[in-house]
Amino acid sequence: PKSRRKWPFGKSKRFDPPTSTVSDITPVAPSPLPLPLPPTQPPQPQPEEIKDVKLVETESEQNKHAYSVALASAVAAEAAAVAAQAAAEVVRLTAVPTATSRAPVCSQEELAAVKIQTAFRGYLARRALRALRGLVRLKSLVDGNAVKRQTAHTLHCTQTMARVQTQIYSRRVKMEEEKQALQRQLQLKHQRELEKMKIDEDWDHSxxxxxxxxxxxxxxxxxxxxxxxxxxxxxxxxxxxSGRTVTPTFTDQGNPNWxxxxxxxxxxxxxxxxxxxxxxxxxxxxxxxxxxxxxxxxxxxxxxxxxx
Structure with missing residues (x-):
């Protein structure tokens, strides 16, 4: 009983050993457990790739955004793969006791090692899942900000263009009205001049x-x-x-009524x-x-x- 207190993990009810003695238990070779996988890291880019990325980044801001989104998607894919692998291991480990529930366990150390490995792999899986969620959230935020910024810029340009078109149309209408008013003034002035000329012709200045x-x-x-x-x-x-022909002194052949x-x-x-x-x-x-x-x-x- 004292040896049991050394481990903080309690024994599960499913893994209670039978009432037989230790000598009657035949030792079973434990299946080799896979070692915990270290967290994968994205592949380190080569110096040439870094130079290419720098050149692309200096060309335009849009290329930077595309590169960051691609890198984030690659990391998210790797994290998803790690999370899937860890989940598969957890499922496999949790399914082993059900298959060997009737088989006797060799020792408490092996059970403790299995529990430790299970807990560590669950921790790795949870950490990978948190990283995946963070990357997905970061990607959504980046994409959302970019889309919002592009939408705001498009709306601003559209509003400016509509405002300019409205000003141009109002100026054209104003110029047309001024032109019509000037034509009316010139026409009235011409009519007044004609009336004045008629009055001057009909008026007796004597x-x-x-x-x-x-x-x-x-x-x-x-x-x-x-x-x-x-x-x-x-x-x-x-x-x-009329019987006598009189030849006038001065006659005009073109004008008979001369x-x-x-x-x-x-x-x-x-x-x-x-x-x-x-x-x-x-x-x-x-x-x-x-x-x-x-x-x-x-x-x-x-x-x-x-x-x-």
Missing amino acids: HQSKEQIEASLMMKQEAALRRERALAYAFSHQWKN GWSWMERWMSARPWENRVVSNKDKDAALTKNPSTIAARTFVPRALSIQRP
Whole structure:
């Protein structure tokens, strides 16, 4: 009983020896137990590989990230292999007593060694599993940060592009509105100039009173009537004397109505008659109403023209 207290591990109920004596037990050669596997380490890169990796790292940050992810995945794969091997060993060791539960055990030292190896291998398996979980978590964090950073950069670029496009569109709309407003202003200015020109054409700028303007218009109408009468008389006289061929002194072959045109010009260009009539009308207007000299106004021709 004292020898049993040296080991801190208690004896399992499944491994209780039978009540027979030690001499009756036939010694059984224990199966060789595999030694605990040391934790595997990733293969050390060669100097040439290190140089290549440095060159790749200096090229771009994306290559660095890819290399780190590949290295982490390789370590994770090796850790997974170690964990699987350790789990297989644990399962094998736990399955041995069930198969040999009826077989007697040689000594307590062997049982203690088996328990120690089982505990150590379980520790190795748990450590490998923790390392695998840590690597997987690290990989997910790295990938997550990279994806978040890339997504944020893409969203920022998209937002900037949309903002620039909105500003360009607003500027185009503003320029189009300004162009249309300028065209409307130019059109209004042109219309005003045309109206002003029309008003200037219709406006009478002479310093005469209304009565004087009406008198001059009446004289022009009378002159037009006299001109028509003269033309009618000349036509009748020519019709009567059609038997005699009269060769005019000045003729124009391109204008057959040359004779009538010079007569019209002569009738309209009688300055002595118009001058005498206008002077008589002015004297009569002054004798009738002498106050009209001070009350001279600008009267449009369209308002004072009265056709018979």
